[in-house]
Amino acid sequence: MKQKIWLCIWLIWMISFSFTITVIANENQASDEMYYILVDRFTNGTSVNDRQVNLDDPNAFHGGDLAGVNQQLSHVQQLGMETINISPVMETDVYHGFAVTDFRSVSSHFGSLEDLQQLVASAHDKNMKVILDFPLTQMSEDHSWVENRPEWVIRADENPESQMPRPDFQESEVVDYFVETISFWLDEANVDGFHFYADAQIPDHVMNTFVDTVHQKGDHTAIVDGRATNEGMQMNQSLQQQMTSVFKQAGTSLEPLFASENSSKQEDVLFLESLTTNRFAYEAVQAEHNPVTRVKLALTYMYTVPGQPMLYQGLEVPMDNGKPTPDHRMARINQTEEEVVQRIEKLSELRSQYPALVDGELEYIEQEGAMSVYKRQLNDQEIYIAINNDEVTQMAELESISGAKQLRGVLYDDIVREQEDGTHQMILERETANIFIVEEDTGLNWPFLSFLIVVFGGFITFVIVMTKKNT
Template sequence: MKKYVLLVFAIPLLLCWSNPVHAQKNAISDEIIYSIFVDRFNNGDQQPSNQMNVDDPAAYHGGDLQGIIDKLDYIKELGFTTISLSSIMQNAKGGYHGYWIDDFLKVNDQFGTMKDLQRLVKEAHKRNLKVLLEFVPNYAAPTHPFAKDPDKTLANDITDDSLGLDQAVRLNPENAEVKQMLFDAGDFWLDKADIDGYNVHAVDQTPPQFLKAFVDHLKSKKPDIFLTGSVLNADDLSKESYDAGIPLIANPAMQASMADVFSHVGTPVDKLYQQWETAGKNNDLLYIDNKFTKRFTQKIVDNGQNPVTAWKLALAYMYTTPGVPLVYQGSEIPMDGETVEAGNRLVQFNHKDEDMGDFFTKMTSLRTRFPVLRDGDFELAGSNGAMSVFKRSDGQETMYIAINNDTGTKAVTIDDVPNGMQLTGLLGDNIVRKDQDGNYKLGIDRESVEVYVVEKDTGLNWLFIGMIVGVFVIFILAVVLLSRKQRKNKDMQS
């Protein structure tokens, strides 16, 4: 059984390492995305400048493209398939966040050069990692050539933002010149850097007509382009935004629900299923924090919980339910921060938690090995207190995900497993068989998770049991013989 579990975890990762990225045309639903805030990730070779001050949350901290290159193996080992970078376009002074763009066709010199970006993409592709760039269609610096033209700008109604959007100029993408400039910029980075796609910033703030035209243009340029979309205000997100052609859009409502459930022990997990139903059962971009939010780890700590324990429950949900997981940099450490600014600091790689890293690898292996966890039907199989069991099935495979967020051991009984089958746990090496009433009782400890695959009930492994018994008998005989020999030697000496 243990050999089977090890193979489940090992084989998918070996396959991911062996195949080049361009040989695999995976659907975007197969991806696991690592979100990088470039200036706050890792300093590779950025030299101190008058814009750098790690003690000032509003200044550059020195993260750069070389720093990302240096950590590609680290990212790959955690099981991620895509890296999504924050805006790297040239910004006005102080624009560490990437939203004060004054040149859409140039790499921010605080981060490196176009050659650095090209090398980053090349090295990422060698490791079968895709690269997305954040594309900002709505905002620019007050120093941008369009900033003073009222026909090319709109009123910016953001009044308070830790990442500088309140001080940016809001562009009018429906203006012909602005539209053409953005189309040209979209083409530019695809041509120059061979990136795999874009994370379109604030699709809720982008006029739907432009958004659709922009997406159609990008797809005509690169038919296999990968596109995701971020959201500033979920209330502004319209059906037209979803219909524009971006397959994965962030879900702030689900993010808030996940952060609330898993940072409070005893909160029923089935609230997340209710939220998923309310949201229209979409396969969204699932995230639990990002550069705009307070760190999830901090919320856990504030509530007196163990960060690693709570993170495991959250990751299990994100990796096994509908949608694509997006994990913000440093979550694997796991990093905290009492404010948004404090959470957005250079990643503390020397503080990483090995247990967290192992769990990332396990969840990636499960998601890779079992397509049903990515594309299968999803339903709530049962709940008991703050424990829920979710079912995923696709006609060929069936799996159950048990998440216990309760303060004590809980069990959920399910009765829809076919005769002659057993549930084999892939995280805790548990086996659940039918009881005398014909049901299957899934019981797990407090604040824990198990993922079960339905497979044929092979009964007891008598060969394995026989081997164990045989080893035990041999051990006993060896002890007896050794004791007799020692007594014999002692008698001879006396």
């Protein structure tokens, strides 16, 4: 008899703590987080194309290929990524692909056109997109144009930045060739767009023509890297530098990130690290701070301001090569840091769930020490983001929230209610962040309390009845 009573008590306890009310903010929408893959340094999916591979030589091919990318799509998707941006896979004689020898063929080091087609098909089956890196500012000395069509080429000694030959876009035939090449990859490989590497030497009308060609072929993505443009999305280089400076250590104010010269726009691609920058974890370690904590704070900012986040392979570890140089080692995607992965997955989920985090207007609200509060608002949806980058606990008092509203934390469970003086007080421990949804103040959860009263009342009645039967 006693065992039955204790079983009932246990069941009621379990029910009371598992009873939750789910609030659906909005139907999921695409928010297009991107993941950058350096193909040769990602995953070796097959040994068939392992020629000239030397793992001991950092400048040699290491065997990563399109088959390996295909095999790891689920890993990337689990992070919440909806687009992969892969490094140049055109015919090349260098592992990173930025010395192209043929703009219209897949390098045998990485696989074949069929491998690329299969990768794209697999990604589309997962509702993911694939965009290709497309270098416009340099090509290999071994490209056939260097010898056979010198009038189409700017020589290496005339291209001081890379000291490599480059296409001459003053020549109309060269422009036509690249327009046709863009169409070739869109049609033959069914890719979803391009990440163009450009500079100011490319005439505006030429760059606009390339971007227009991408858009005219369908709902495709065009990212322009290395120059300002009125067309397409742009990699926000200056914000990357400012984010690193702010988030690599505690005690630094976030205010510079919201200055007009640094603030992000909807068409910006936001990133902490890339193929050409130092690892963010390296910067944090050099500043004598925990890279996991620092990455989580930086990601929270990057996912909650205007623009589309792009993660460079290995950030989820987070990888640190211990050097002030770009990290082109093989990605250690089997050694991920759970805290970082969980933060990436949660932020991606929130961007899909709450349109204001993607398309809402941004307003900078409050600064207390190195703690900042800002708001994203889209129609009636209001979301407050609080990031405490300070070395101590901080409190921000918000006076701008009208009506009987409460703030519900979604990174960490928390409810901030209106005080007697009409303010809402956000308190965050050092080096933490939270995202708060503005909603009606529910006060006490009366439906839940009523449920408990009924359940416990029934239990007490049951105990009394059973006790009388046994006396």
